Amino acid sequence: xxxxxxxxxxxxxxxxxxxxxxxxxxxxxxxxxxxxxxxxxxxxxxxxxxxxxxxxxxxxxxxxxxxxxxxxxxxxxxxxxxxxxxxxxxxxxxxxxxxxxxxxxxxxxxxxxxxxxxxxxxxxxxxxxxxxxx
Ligand SMILES: Nc1ncnc2c1ncn2[C@@H]1O[C@H](COP(=O)(O)OP(=O)(O)OP(=O)(O)O)[C@@H](O)[C@H]1O
Ligand SMILES: [Mg+2]
Numbered sequence: 001x002x003x004x005x006x007x008x009x010x011x012x013x014x015x016x017x018x019x020x021x022x023x024x025x026x027x028x029x030x031x032x033x034x035x036x037x038x039x040x041x042x043x044x045x046x047x048x049x050x051x052x053x054x055x056x057x058x059x060x061x062x063x064x065x066x067x068x069x070x071x072x073x074x075x076x077x078x079x080x081x082x083x084x085x086x087x088x089x090x091x092x093x094x095x096x097x098x099x100x101x102x103x104x105x106x107x108x109x110x111x112x113x114x115x116x117x118x119x120x121x122x123x124x125x126x127x128x129x130x131x132x133x134x
Contacts, residue, residue: 004065004072011078012058017049020061024076027065031072032134041074041132044112047105048078048128054099056080056126066131073114073133081125088120 009023010016024045028038045061052059059080066073085091092110097103106128110116113130120126 001066001068004067006062006064009061009063010058011049011052011061011080013053017046017053020049020063021046023063024074027063027074028132031065031074033074033132037132037134040112041076041130044109044130044132045076047109048076048130051105051128052078052080052082052126056082058082059125066133068133071133073131075115075129075131078128079125080127084122084124084126085118085120086122088118092118 007023009020011020021042024042025038028041033041049061052061057080059078059082062077062079064075066075090096092106093103094107095103106118109130113132115129115131117129118126
């Protein structure tokens with residue numbers, strides 16, 4: 001597996017979430033994704049990016065274009081230094097929210113991708129990695 005390109009973007013404001021959506025769309029097009037697959041990864045990025053801003057107190061996104069033989073993919077790594085997630089099992093359940101959301105962000109993003117990994121500990125922030133392959 002090769003990393004063809006990588007960029008890092010800040011995620012502090014709603015405007016940053018909009019920029020992230022645009023950048024992820026551009027990478028998905030570069031990877032040759034269909035319109036449906038573009039929308040899947042953009043939607044996942046939007047959900048996780050909003051969590052980074054809303055719950056993580058802001059952070060960063062690392063956005064990578066991957067190649068594995070003939071396959072291309074997009075990998076997204078969201079990092080924040082916020083309060084972390086105390087109960088991961090609950091957080092990943094449909095309908096669980098400590099805020100005013102529907103609680104479908106994490107579970108939905110996971111379903112929209114081929115690879116999903118989340119690491120978090122109270123007081124140590126949260127890292128969410130997701131990838132989608134063509
Ligand atoms: N980066 C993060 N830092 C701390 N807590 C988080 C983070 N991301 C998610 N959480 C916790 O996990 C819960 C579930 O997140 P999820 O995105 O599934 O739902 P939501 O954001 O509450 O609602 P929705 O995304 O549907 O608007 C959140 O309510 C929050 O408590
Ligand atoms: Mg959410």
